[in-house]
Amino acid sequence: MTTNTALTYDTSPGFFARAEAWLDARGKAAWIAAMVLGFIVFWPVGLALLAYMIWGKGMFAGSCRKTARSPIHMTQSSGNMAFDAYRNETIRRLEDEQQKFQAFLKRLRDAKDKAEFDAFMDERDRKAAAKTDITPDAPQA
Template sequence: MNTSALIRPAWTPATIALMVLGFIFFWPLGLAMLAYIIWGDRLPGVKRDINQATDEFVGKCRRKGQDFSRFTGGMQSSGNSAFDDWRDEELKRLDEERRKLDEARSEFEAHIRELRRARDREEFERFMAERRKNTSKDDVIEL
């Protein structure tokens, strides 16, 4: 670490002044500066440790052959073929039910859109009829 820097994780007059000003204007800034003074020299090591731990975790998952398949929908065998067959059939049935529900929802949304369009058309036609009626009355009055 560069020991000649003005702002470094140490008790220097500049860091103390910034910490005090931080507490005066906005207390979280003062608290952040205090944390930087106390633990700032550990920051590069913390980042390295987090990256190393993440890499080890992913490596372990890949070595076990899981590759996050349970998160992507891949099913592992339970060891009982009858149960696996039943589970696969149930999942297919549920997928079909989901598809039917999605179709019904899209049909209902289309129906609602048509109702709104018809209501809007009716309101617009009523507005235009009133406007024509008011315009024809205004023409009669002006003459």
């Protein structure tokens, strides 16, 4: 007579896995509603859901993607040579304007720094001149 001593594990998803799948099926709005309800019922539950949404699910990771096109994509031909020439000329012109504007901003910052420094030096000179004018006269005998 043999006895079966093998342990059997329940492989069906638990409550939390089912709840997560249910919320995932309904989107971000369901997760936010569950978080708000969690805060209303018992604030640590809402806080736990918020932490899970931010760090566990990567819910907000997709909104941080950069949408700028790579320079490689900009140099690919569209198939229309006239458009490609126009696009390249426009990009070159915009880059030149950007460089000129950056140079203008640098000159503007330099002029502001020089004006602030000159004002500081004038103030320092005025204080030094006022200090020497106040010195007591030596007693005359």
